């Protein structure tokens with residue numbers, strides 16, 4: 001193995017060795033039951049639930065459009081997508097069979113990619129690839145910092161509004177680094193992040209299988225297909241290149257789920273467990289670790305947004 005090979009590897013059959021046959025069965029569309037669908041207008045955000053064992057498909061229904069995605073454990077928002085670890089465990093751009101991993105101390109696959117109509121895009125002549133984990137969401141703070149302008153429909157703002165208030169009760173602090181769906185990005189020869197025009201066409205899709213009960217939030221980026229630079233001397237208003245997106249949630253037939261079960265949260269050495277990270281006394285740390293290894297969690301029912309952001313870790317550990 002060369003030192004330039006992937007640094008993070010597992011043994012054959014290990015956690016990074018996805019059973020492709022299983023996800024091929026899950027990806028089949030026959031027998032699926034549509035349980036939710038909606039259209040996400042331009043420059044807006046929305047949050048919705050995707051239960052474990054369901055798939056969620058994001059579709060370009062009218063034209064190319066970039067979408068910024070956040071994921072949380074539906075029952076404990078402290079567990080959320082960890083973009084940087086996913087870059088290390090999978091790749092900086094994800095496609096079919098890649099998984100989106102959660103933050104510590106959970107560290108488990110939250111979702112697995114089961115469909116990607118752009119998977120053949122590969123690496124273009126400028127080094128661009130699609131479905132980006134390199135960058136993060138656009139936000140009003142960087143907009144004001146770089147251009148002096150105010151704009152209230154950046155992805156950070158859209159995602160914040162989508163999860164604030166009932167029924168989710170999350171806050172701006174819960175919004176995290178995103179997966180940029182349909183977004184073509186790379187690093188130039190000066191090692192700087194670039195964004196190219198979205199290569200998606202009408203009918204393209206990106207599909208995720210929920211490994212645990214998830215809360216999704218998505219923003220239709222105000223940059224639309226990103227063909228108009230957001231910053232710099234050529235920056236302009238991209239509203240004309242913005243398009244709505246379609247979202248579909250399907251129940252997967254039981255036979256396609258044979259042998260699958262929600263993954264447990266990551267193993268946790270007892271010596272690491274302290275009262276700072278576990279609500280139980282340190283002498284009971286192993287019990288805490290073992291009991292919370294169950295994928296079952298207590299329903300998250302707080303109605304107070306400030307408490308919500310502090311997350312009911314205690315109840316999750318007691319589940």
Ligand SMILES: [Zn+2]
Pocket residue numbers: 068137138154155156220221222223
């Ligand atoms: Zn954006």
